[in-house]
Amino acid sequence: MSMTELVASIAILLVSIFIFVTKSSKSRASSIPNPKAPKSYPLIGSSVAIFANRNRRIQWISDLIQSSPSATVVIHRFFLDDSHVLTGNPANVQHMLKTQFQNYEKGSKSRRALFDFLGNGIFNINGDSWKFQRQLSSHEFSTKSLRKFVETVVDTELSQRLIPTLSAAAASNAVLDLQDILQRFAFDNICQISFGYDPAYLLPGLPEAEFAKTFDEATEISSGRFNSVFPYLWKIKKFLNIGSEKRLKEASSRLRQFAKNIIKEKKQELSKNSSLESVDLLSRFLSSGHSDEDFVTDIVISFILAGRDTTSAALTWYFWLLSQNQEVEKEVLREIKEQSESPVYEEVKDMVYTHASLCESMRLYPPVPDRQQGCKTRRCFA
Ligand code: HEM
Numbered sequence: 120m121s122m123t124e125l126v127a128s129i130a131i132l133l134v135s136i137f138i139f140v141t142k143s144s145k146s147r148a149s150s151i152p153n154p155k156a157p158k159s160y161p162l163i164g165s166s167v168a169i170f171a172n173r174n175r176r177i178q179w180i181s182d183l184i185q186s187s188p189s190a191t192v193v194i195h196r197f198f199l200d201d202s203h204v205l206t207g208n209p210a211n212v213q214h215m216l217k218t219q220f221q222n223y224e225k226g227s228k229s230r231r232a233l234f235d236f237l238g239n240g241i242f243n244i245n246g247d248s249w250k251f252q253r254q255l256s257s258h259e260f261s262t263k264s265l266r267k268f269v270e271t272v273v274d275t276e277l278s279q280r281l282i283p284t285l286s287a288a289a290a291s292n293a294v295l296d297l298q299d300i301l302q303r304f305a306f307d308n309i310c311q312i313s314f315g316y317d318p319a320y321l322l323p324g325l326p327e328a329e330f331a332k333t334f335d336e337a338t339e340i341s342s343g344r345f346n347s348v349f350p351y352l353w354k355i356k357k358f359l360n361i362g363s364e365k366r367l368k369e370a371s372s373r374l375r376q377f378a379k380n381i382i383k384e385k386k387q388e389l390s391k392n393s394s395l396e397s398v399d400l401l402s403r404f405l406s407s408g409h410s411d412e413d414f415v416t417d418i419v420i421s422f423i424l425a426g427r428d429t430t431s432a433a434l435t436w437y438f439w440l441l442s443q444n445q446e447v448e449k450e451v452l453r454e455i456k457e458q459s460e461s462p463v464y465e466e467v468k469d470m471v472y473t474h475a476s477l478c479e480s481m482r483l484y485p486p487v488p489d490r491q492q493g494c495k496t497r498r499c500f501a
Pocket residue numbers: 241242253256309312422425426427429430433486487490491495496497498499500501
């Protein structure tokens with residue numbers, strides 16, 4: 120290549136970059152109707168504002184949505200990254216979740232970021248596989264399954280584990296970490312719906328919760344991939360197998376091994392007794408003819424993720440709020456006493472006040488904040 124050709128190529132390249140940058144910054148600026156929206160610069164988008172607000176992300180997003188006339192904000196990070204639409208506008212939520220649902224699939228970047236942890240589980244899949252998992256999972260939420268679940272699993276976990284643990288602490292004036300207790304409670308419950316397996320984490324002495332810790336680690340590192348100011352840093356770390364990515368790899372492989380052992384046991388159980396009266400999700404998937412262990416593992420991991428932190432976060436905030444509002448606590452107690460003669464599943468049905476106070480608590484402290492406050496969210500059965 121001659122010198123003139125080289126100079127000409129460089130000039131063309133520079134002009135193209137200039138046009139791209141000017142165009143993209145113009146289109147970015149014009150797509151933001153909110154005067155308080157974070158500044159978006161060529162190439163780096165709003166990375167400066169994202170970095171500045173990294174420790175108050177949820178509050179920052181809520182403030183942005185509230186200050187937007189359309190209750191909707193579009194945020195850009197690096198120029199190669201997708202735009203993020205954050206909305207608190209009911210019409211937009213309806214458009215995304217209902218009328219144009221098919222247009223709002225989980226994107227390939229998000230799928231890649233979650234793949235090491237969730238594989239092709241319900242939270243990370245689109246199309247027919249999503250539909251299939253959704254249909255089979257929805258059986259878990261039929262009145263019959265819920266009743267059975269509450270009457271067997273939850274009631275036993277409550278009467279034999281949660282209440283004795285709380286009573287023992289009250290009798291000895293011991294201080295408990297309620298969040299930890301409720302996470303154990305939720306984990307025992309969700310493992311029993313998902314696998315029909317009891318990890319027995321809510322026992323006196325509060326045993327080391329190895330699987331739950333590994334689960335937390337995988338959840339934290341995977342969501343960190345989204346929240347990082349430099350969106351592709353995780354890929355470099357993954358390639359080099361260092362730091363958090365190395366830990367994620369180890370955690371995912373421990374989780375999968377754990378799930379696979381349970382799947383093997385369940386398969387043996389089902390082959391010995393095909394008429395097993397079991398309501399757990401794993402048995403349902405295996406009985407539907409799906410025996411591919413990787414696929415079934417993915418499904419089960421997504422389900423644990425769906426049910427564990429959500430329930431425990433909701434309960435932790437609820438009890439904290441009750442402790443701050445004694446009038447509400449009195450009303451809830453009154454309602455519980457009134458219903459205490461009814462069978463366990465029936466008693467909750469008429470607890471209007473308790474139900475309303477739980478809803479209010481979840482409105483104030485959403486258990487899945489970045490899904491419930493702003494981002495595109497898909498409907499949960501719960
Ligand atoms: C207070 C409790 C709960 C809250 C606040 C909650 C919230 C949510 C939210 C916001 C989503 C949408 C996530 C997204 O689109 O990315 C979701 C999805 C889901 N949740 Fe829940 N959830 C709760 C309890 C549960 C429980 C106990 C289970 C299972 C036993 C469960 C199973 C699921 C499943 C399977 C999905 C995926 C649905 C789909 O993609 O079609 N959730 N949940």
